[in-house]
Amino acid sequence: MRVTLERANLLKSLNHVHRVVERRNTIPILSNVLLKADGGSLAMTATDLDLEINEAVPAHVEQAGATTVPAHLLYDIVRKLPDGSEVMLSTDADGATMSVVTGRSQFKLQCLPESDFPQLAAGEFDHSFRLDSAVLRRLIEATQFAISTEETRYYLNGIYLHTAEADGDIVLRAVATDGHRLARAETKAPDGAESIPGVIVPRKTVGELQKLVDDPDVSVQIELSDSKVRLTIGSVVLTSKLIDGTFPDYQRVIPVGNDKDMVIDRKVFTEAVDRVSTVSSERGRAVKLALSDGQLTLAVNNPDSGSATEELPAGYDAEAIEIGFNARYLLDIASQLGSNEVKFSFADAGSPTLIEDPEDKNALYVLMPMRV
Amino acid sequence: MNEADVSSAFCRDCLAPATGSERRCLACGSPRMARHDELSRLSIGHVDCDAFYAAVEKRDRPELRDRPVIIGGGKRGVVSTACYIARIHGVKSAMPMFKALKACPDAVVIKPDMAKYAAVGRQVRAMMEELTPLVEPLSIDEAFLDLTGTERLHKDTPARTLARFARRVEDEIGISVSVGLSYCKFLAKVASDLEKPRGFSVIGEAEALDFLARQKVTLIWGVGKAFAAKLERDGITRIGQLQSMDETALMKRYGVMGRRLFHLSRGHDTRHVEPRGGAKSISHETTFNDDHGDAATLVPVLRSLTEKVSARLKAKGLAGKTVTLKLKDREFRSKTRNRQLSDPTQLADRIFRAALPLLENELDGTQYRLLGVGVADFAHPALADPDDLVDIEATRRAKAERAIDALRGKFGDRAVETGYTFGTGHRGRPQRDG
Numbered sequence: 001m002r003v004t005l006e007r008a009n010l011l012k013s014l015n016h017v018h019r020v021v022e023r024r025n026t027i028p029i030l031s032n033v034l035l036k037a038d039g040g041s042l043a044m045t046a047t048d049l050d051l052e053i054n055e056a057v058p059a060h061v062e063q064a065g066a067t068t069v070p071a072h073l074l075y076d077i078v079r080k081l082p083d084g085s086e087v088m089l090s091t092d093a094d095g096a097t098m099s100v101v102t103g104r105s106q107f108k109l110q111c112l113p114e115s116d117f118p119q120l121a122a123g124e125f126d127h128s129f130r131l132d133s134a135v136l137r138r139l140i141e142a143t144q145f146a147i148s149t150e151e152t153r154y155y156l157n158g159i160y161l162h163t164a165e166a167d168g169d170i171v172l173r174a175v176a177t178d179g180h181r182l183a184r185a186e187t188k189a190p191d192g193a194e195s196i197p198g199v200i201v202p203r204k205t206v207g208e209l210q211k212l213v214d215d216p217d218v219s220v221q222i223e224l225s226d227s228k229v230r231l232t233i234g235s236v237v238l239t240s241k242l243i244d245g246t247f248p249d250y251q252r253v254i255p256v257g258n259d260k261d262m263v264i265d266r267k268v269f270t271e272a273v274d275r276v277s278t279v280s281s282e283r284g285r286a287v288k289l290a291l292s293d294g295q296l297t298l299a300v301n302n303p304d305s306g307s308a309t310e311e312l313p314a315g316y317d318a319e320a321i322e323i324g325f326n327a328r329y330l331l332d333i334a335s336q337l338g339s340n341e342v343k344f345s346f347a348d349a350g351s352p353t354l355i356e357d358p359e360d361k362n363a364l365y366v367l368m369p370m371r372v
Numbered sequence: 373m374n375e376a377d378v379s380s381a382f383c384r385d386c387l388a389p390a391t392g393s394e395r396r397c398l399a400c401g402s403p404r405m406a407r408h409d410e411l412s413r414l415s416i417g418h419v420d421c422d423a424f425y426a427a428v429e430k431r432d433r434p435e436l437r438d439r440p441v442i443i444g445g446g447k448r449g450v451v452s453t454a455c456y457i458a459r460i461h462g463v464k465s466a467m468p469m470f471k472a473l474k475a476c477p478d479a480v481v482i483k484p485d486m487a488k489y490a491a492v493g494r495q496v497r498a499m500m501e502e503l504t505p506l507v508e509p510l511s512i513d514e515a516f517l518d519l520t521g522t523e524r525l526h527k528d529t530p531a532r533t534l535a536r537f538a539r540r541v542e543d544e545i546g547i548s549v550s551v552g553l554s555y556c557k558f559l560a561k562v563a564s565d566l567e568k569p570r571g572f573s574v575i576g577e578a579e580a581l582d583f584l585a586r587q588k589v590t591l592i593w594g595v596g597k598a599f600a601a602k603l604e605r606d607g608i609t610r611i612g613q614l615q616s617m618d619e620t621a622l623m624k625r626y627g628v629m630g631r632r633l634f635h636l637s638r639g640h641d642t643r644h645v646e647p648r649g650g651a652k653s654i655s656h657e658t659t660f661n662d663d664h665g666d667a668a669t670l671v672p673v674l675r676s677l678t679e680k681v682s683a684r685l686k687a688k689g690l691a692g693k694t695v696t697l698k699l700k701d702r703e704f705r706s707k708t709r710n711r712q713l714s715d716p717t718q719l720a721d722r723i724f725r726a727a728l729p730l731l732e733n734e735l736d737g738t739q740y741r742l743l744g745v746g747v748a749d750f751a752h753p754a755l756a757d758p759d760d761l762v763d764i765e766a767t768r769r770a771k772a773e774r775a776i777d778a779l780r781g782k783f784g785d786r787a788v789e790t791g792y793t794f795g796t797g798h799r800g801r802p803q804r805d806g
Binding site: 149352371 | 711712713714725726729754758759760761762763
């Protein structure tokens with residue numbers, strides 16, 4: 001293999017690709033990135049056996065071929081090469097090493113044979129649809145923070161992507177929950193998505209995807225099979241295994257009869273919660289909301305350090321209640337909403353509370369209260 | 373303070389002060405004299421009950437007073453405690469029972485009655501707490517006491533207060549204790565071990581260096597078999613050798629342990645006696661009469677152990693985030709597996725559900741002689757077991773468990789059982805085979 005390309009192109013792709021490679025690996029080949037030069041491009045592939053990323057960049061190929069070299073090492077080298085330079089990658093005759101040459105710098109890296117590199121992307125995909133990257137990004141950001149990290153309930157370690165019927169329309173929905181809070185975001189189902197099976201996209205894949213959809217004007221192709229998802233974003237192809245499990249029936253978690261509504265200025269509310277929670281302890285973080293006619297009182301009481309209260313005007317005319325929440329969860333949710341106001345619907349101090357954006361019906365949140 | 377309080381010697385039996393170098397008390401004739409130059413200044417004590425379980429049994433069964441007594445479980449179990457008569461025959465704690473019985477065939481073997489020992493332990497603890505609020509229990513039968521500043525309260529020196537305490541435990545509870553007195557925790561604990569049973573040993577600042585220099589490195593807290601072997605490979609067996617080495621060199625070689633070696637070898641120990649620094653984890657384990665490797669036998673045992681751990685967590689108002697499973701195979705190889713929970717728990721149901729897959733993963737045909745389960749990583753109990761949005765069944769099971777607890781509290785532990793343990797004999801324990 002002998003190929004020359006611009007350092008900027010190589011760096012941008014390696015930046016995407018190398019993140020998938022785990023820092024510690026028991027299987028040596030998984031530390032490597034697969035380089036494949038063919039036609040007018042260099043394709044790079046990295047995998048952790050659950051997730052594979054592939055990206056091709058334009059390159060001048062003198063001699064087609066393929067090899068694998070340590071991914072983090074190659075990335076670190078390319079990162080330090082001078083701006084605007086051209087990089088030549090070439091394997092030696094017996095394929096044991098690959099040279100990286102730029103100007104007067106020359107590196108030699110140990111290679112592992114391309115044939116040892118695991119193939120994850122292969123297989124048939126039965127469903128295919130396209131989504132604007134901005135819409136996909138919105139679905140991810142509105143739900144990602146609620147993904148669970150709990151080992152025992154592995155089926156909560158991802159975003160549940162599926163279709164549902166809402167007001168006569170078919171919608172594409174993303175749902176995540178960790179048992180304390182639940183986030184649901186939806187968009188009108190695009191063509192081809194109407195009949196997809198419900199799938200759970202793992203947390204790491206969601207994280208990588210989120211970094212790849214920052215360009216707003218790209219259409220992302222999403223393909224699904226029973227066990228895998230393939231996402232094509234411009235020149236990047238992300239293939240991931242899905243979590244093999246059943247996502248719980250989240251619909252029954254979303255309260256329907258909560259009749260005590262509060263509407264409050266989002267910014268005022270967020271800042272006040274942040275302020276009073278300063279005195280809460282790391283392990284506690286509970287903030288008490290006391291609601292009465294037109295008024296919300298936030299209170300934090302930490303026996304170790306002190307207490308704080310703050311009174312805010314609030315749109316509330318139901319009977320007075322007191323209810324406690326984890327302050328961080330309140331802030332996480334409030335920061336996801338786009339409009340000036342937040343709407344809370346309470347039932348009682350022990351039941352799930354519904355949180356919505358009054359102007360955006362495409363996202364909703366459910367939060368479990370804490371004992372205070 | 374009067375003359376006697378500042379004296380450097382007194383009789384441990386009648387507490388009469390001694391003035392000269394008499395070998396017996398001038399008042400009562402007892403040879404048990406406490407004498408040390410720093411006696412009136414030292415205030416960190418370590419109290420350890422002598423052959424605790426055996427002593428309690430002998431107290432309750434006076435006919436056993438002059439016979440060797442071993443406390444331990446079953447023919448496969450190990451020795452928990454051997455009385456001093458059995459120890460003369462070479463019986464030691466943690467010795468397999470068959471070996472102990474070979475060494476001392478006429479020993480009386482008694483199965484441990486933990487509830488009874490715990491009650492006696494609490495009695496002793498309560499007496500300690502009358503002396504000072506700074507009592508740090510290390511186990512059921514030993515504790516550190518910081519008596520600094522209690523002279524006015526007890527109108528006596530810490531040394532005499534402790535001697536009086538030892539006499540009171542003998543008189544009122546009927547077991548004996550050994551006392552170590554020093555200026556730091558490390559040496560107080562070392563001292564209490566010097567002169568068992570009924571000991572009263574003092575290590576002062578003046579002789580600490582010389583005393584330590586002669587001792588083996590294993591005396592240092594944290595130096596076990598493996599680490600001692602490592603030190604021996606480096607030519608270090610006595611604490612004296614450590615005293616001449618510098619801190620940086622020790623830390624380079626042994627990391628944080630090096631720092632500990634440096635300080636403790638010189639008798640520097642700045643740890644405080646901390647009343648609540650007790651348990652960091654709660655666990656229960658059981659050794660089987662026969663080895664087992666099948667789920668049908670082990671799962672009920674796991675459930676039963678889990679319930680015991682949970683009961684103690686609930687009783688102490690604790691909740692933990694890490695569940696640990698412990699197994700020991702035929703060749704005495706131990707393995708532990710653990711799992712993090714998303715929220716701290718004290719419920720048997722949650723502990724069991726976390727431990728069960730850990731156990732199932734290890735059931736590959738290996739035969740196990742021991743199974744244990746524990747909970748660690750304690751958090752504030754107010755954060756324990758929040759209701760879950762998704763797992764409604766878990767919330768219902770939690771309610772059921774609280775109801776079972778209430779019934780057991782009213783009608784006894786055997787009143788209600790789960791299907792896991794029901795019908796499997798002694799609350800999950802495999803049937804004994806003789």
